[in-house]
Amino acid sequence: MVLAVQAGAPNNGKGEETTGRIKHARIRGQRYPYVSAQAARRWIREGMVERGMVPSPVTRVGKAQSKAQKATTGADPVRYADDDLFGYMSAGAKKDNAATTLRDSPFLLGTLMSVEPVYPTEDFGVMSRGISEPVLHSHEFYTADLAAPFLLDLPRIGTFTLPGDDGSGRPNYLSQEQALQVAEAAALGATPTRFRDQTAVRLPLAERTRRAAMLLEALAHLSGGAKQALHYGDRTPSLLVMVPFKGGVNPLANVVDNEEGAGVRLRGDVLLQELQAWQGEWEGPVRIGWRPGFRDAAREAFEKQCAKEIDEQHIIIDHPRTILLSLAADVREGRLNEWFEDPAQPTTP
Amino acid sequence: MRVRVDVTPDTAHLRWQDVHGPARAVVYGLLESRDQELAQALHDEGWQGQPLKPVGVGGPQFIGAPKKRGVYTTSSQGSVWFGSPVPQIASVLVAALAGREEIVWGATRLRVRGFTVDIAPPADTGVVEVETATPVVLKHDGRDLLPGDDHYLERLQHNLTHKADILGLPAPSGLRVLEAGPRRRFEVSGAPRRGAWVRIAMEADARFVEAVRSWGLGLETIQGFGWIR
Numbered sequence: 038m039v040l041a042v043q044a045g046a047p048n049n050g051k052g053e054e055t056t057g058r059i060k061h062a063r064i065r066g067q068r069y070p071y072v073s074a075q076a077a078r079r080w081i082r083e084g085m086v087e088r089g090m091v092p093s094p095v096t097r098v099g100k101a102q103s104k105a106q107k108a109t110t111g112a113d114p115v116r117y118a119d120d121d122l123f124g125y126m127s128a129g130a131k132k133d134n135a136a137t138t139l140r141d142s143p144f145l146l147g148t149l150m151s152v153e154p155v156y157p158t159e160d161f162g163v164m165s166r167g168i169s170e171p172v173l174h175s176h177e178f179y180t181a182d183l184a185a186p187f188l189l190d191l192p193r194i195g196t197f198t199l200p201g202d203d204g205s206g207r208p209n210y211l212s213q214e215q216a217l218q219v220a221e222a223a224a225l226g227a228t229p230t231r232f233r234d235q236t237a238v239r240l241p242l243a244e245r246t247r248r249a250a251m252l253l254e255a256l257a258h259l260s261g262g263a264k265q266a267l268h269y270g271d272r273t274p275s276l277l278v279m280v281p282f283k284g285g286v287n288p289l290a291n292v293v294d295n296e297e298g299a300g301v302r303l304r305g306d307v308l309l310q311e312l313q314a315w316q317g318e319w320e321g322p323v324r325i326g327w328r329p330g331f332r333d334a335a336r337e338a339f340e341k342q343c344a345k346e347i348d349e350q351h352i353i354i355d356h357p358r359t360i361l362l363s364l365a366a367d368v369r370e371g372r373l374n375e376w377f378e379d380p381a382q383p384t385t386p
Numbered sequence: 387m388r389v390r391v392d393v394t395p396d397t398a399h400l401r402w403q404d405v406h407g408p409a410r411a412v413v414y415g416l417l418e419s420r421d422q423e424l425a426q427a428l429h430d431e432g433w434q435g436q437p438l439k440p441v442g443v444g445g446p447q448f449i450g451a452p453k454k455r456g457v458y459t460t461s462s463q464g465s466v467w468f469g470s471p472v473p474q475i476a477s478v479l480v481a482a483l484a485g486r487e488e489i490v491w492g493a494t495r496l497r498v499r500g501f502t503v504d505i506a507p508p509a510d511t512g513v514v515e516v517e518t519a520t521p522v523v524l525k526h527d528g529r530d531l532l533p534g535d536d537h538y539l540e541r542l543q544h545n546l547t548h549k550a551d552i553l554g555l556p557a558p559s560g561l562r563v564l565e566a567g568p569r570r571r572f573e574v575s576g577a578p579r580r581g582a583w584v585r586i587a588m589e590a591d592a593r594f595v596e597a598v599r600s601w602g603l604g605l606e607t608i609q610g611f612g613w614i615r
Contacts, residue, residue, distance in 0.1 A: 199503060208392065210500025216484030219503060223387050224477035228596065229503045236505050238387075 039184045039276035039301055046178040047262030048072040057176030059157050067154035070179045074146040080261030082119050085251050093117035112138050115222045118248045143193040151181035152295035178268055182301035184293045192379045194249050195240035196232050245377055250369035257361035277326035277357045282319045283380045302335040305342025322350055326357025387476040388469030388600040390504040393496035400458040404492030406572045409443040409610040416482035436552050442469045442602035444613035469600030471553055509595035519615040521570045521581030522604035530580035533566035545604055553597050558590035574609050
C-alpha cells in the first residue's frame with residue numbers, strides 16, 4: 038500500500054530541544070522518511086473503534102507501581118477483535134512466576150517507507166502572540182510517497198492455538214487462564230480443530246469474516262497521525278495492490294518502486310512476471326486501488342503494460358475505497374469463505 | 387466440544403455402582419459451580435423444551451489397569467471425558483474444570499492432573515463410522531434394547547434424528563450396526579441400565595458427527611452411556 042504524504046509530518050521521532058523531527062532512515066547516505074508500522078497499525082485500530090469495534094482495554098504499569106514500565110492490552114482475542122487481529126504480548130514478571138501470553142498478529146504490516154530519498158524541510162516558527170519575548174520553535178515536514186507491504190493471514194483470524202504436547206509425549210494441559218479463554222470461545226460457538234499441526238479452537242466463521250471485513254473497512258477510511266493541525270492531510274491509501282495468495286510469500290515485493298524524479302510507480306511488467314512465476318499459488322483477480330489524479334502518468338503506463346489482463350478482468354482497478362469496501366462486503370457476506378481455511382496442500386505423487 | 391480430564395484415583399478399583407452411577411451428579415456439580423441457573427434449568431426442563439440433556443460423559447478409564455476378574459481396576463493413568471454440542475453448556479463445563487483439582491467419583495477421589503480439548507481428525511460429510519467406548523442405552527416400550535433386537539436400529543435412528551433436530555442439524559441416514567459388544571448391565575441410582583457398545587456406520591453431516599462426539603449415542607448419555615471413543 039502507498040500513502041501519499043503532502044507536506045506532512047504524520048509520525049515523528051525524538052525531538053531535539055525546540056525542534057520536532059520526523060522519523061527517517063538513512064540508506065546509502067540518503068534520507069528516507071517513514072511512518073512506523075506501529076503508528077499505522079494504531080491508525081487502523083482506531084479506525085476500527087470509530088466503526089464500532091470495542092477495543093481491548095490497555096493497562097499500564099510503571100515506576101509508580103515499583104514495576105518495570107509496560108503497557109498491555111486485555112490479551113483476550115476471543116472477546117476483542119483487535120487482540121485477535123493485531124496480536125499482543127503480555128509478559129508476566131519472572132519473580133511473580135506469572136505466565137507470559139502472546140499472540141502473533143495475523144495482520145502484518147511493513148514500515149511505510151518513502152520510495153525515494155527526501156530531504157525534509159525544517160519549518161521555523163515563532164510564537165509571539167501577546168507576549169513580549171517570542172518563543173522560537175521548529176519542526177520537520179516532508180512530501181513523499183510511502184510504501185509498505187502488508188499481509189492478512191485470514192485462516193488465522195479467530196483461530197487460537199492451544200498448547201500441544203511438547204514433543205516428549207507428555208500432554209500439555211490448559212492453564213486456568215487458557216481454560217477460561219476456551220470456555221469463553223466455546224460460549225461464542227467456537228469449535229475445536231487442528232490448525233497448522235496444532236490443537237486450536239476456532240470462532241464461528243461469521244465472526245471471523247466480520248473481523249476481517251472490519252479491518253478492510255478501517256483501511257478504506259484510514260486517517261490519523263501527528264501534526265494534523267498544521268499539516269492536515271489525507272491518509273487513505275493512494276495506491277493499493279492486493280492478491281489472495283497461499284502462504285506468506287509476497288509476490289508484490291518489487292511491484293511498487295520509484296521512477297527517478299517522478300515518484301512512485303507500479304511495475305506492470307514485474308507484476309506479470311511474478312504472477313507467472315507463482316502460477317497456482319494465487320487466485321485472481323489482482324485488486325488494485327488507485328486514487329484518481331494520483332500519478333496519472335504512472336497509471337497510464339501500468340494500464341498499457343497490463344491492458345490484456347485488465348481487459349480480461351484478471352486485474353481490476355478502481356478507487357481504493359471502492360476496492361476495499363467491495364472486498365470487505367464479499368468477505369462479510371460469506372462469498373470468500375474458502376479463504377478462511379488453509380488451502381489443501383498438493384499431494385506429492 | 388469435548389474435553390479429556392486426566393486423573394489419578396485414590397483407590398485400586400472402582401465399585402461397580404461407581405462406573406456409571408456418579409456421572410450425572412458430577413456433571414450437575416460442575417455446571418452448578420459456574421452457572422446454577424443453567425444447571426437447574428437443564429435438570430428440571432432439559433434443553434429447548436425437550437427432555438434430552440445434551441451432555442455426554444465418558445466415565446473413568448484407566449490405561450494399564452491390571453486385569454482382575456469381576457473387578458473394575460484402576461491405574462494412575464486415568465481419564466474422564468466431558469462434552470456437550472451446545473456452546474453454552476460446553477462453555478460452562480470447561481470453565482468449571484478450569485483450576486479444578488479433584489473430582490469426587492462415588493467412593494473414589496480422582497485427582498485432576500490437567501485437561502485438554504479433545505480433538506478428533508476432521509470429519510468429512512458422508513459415510514462415517516463411530517464406535518462407542520461405553521454401552522448404548524435404548525428403550526422400546528419400557529424395555530432395554532440390545533443390538534440385533536427388533537426396533538434397535540429404528541430407536542437409534544430416532545434418537546439421532548431427535549438430537550439433530552434439537553441442534554438444528556441435518557439428521558443422519560443409512561444407519562447400520564457394524565459390530566456390537568456383549569450385553570452389559572449397570573445399576574444407576576437403583577435402576578438397571580442394559581446395553582452394549584457398538585460400532586455403527588451412518589451417512590451424516592460433519593457438524594452432526596462432531597456434535598454426537600460431544601454428546602454420545604442413545605439415552606442416558608449424562609450417565610456416561612453411549613460415549614464415542
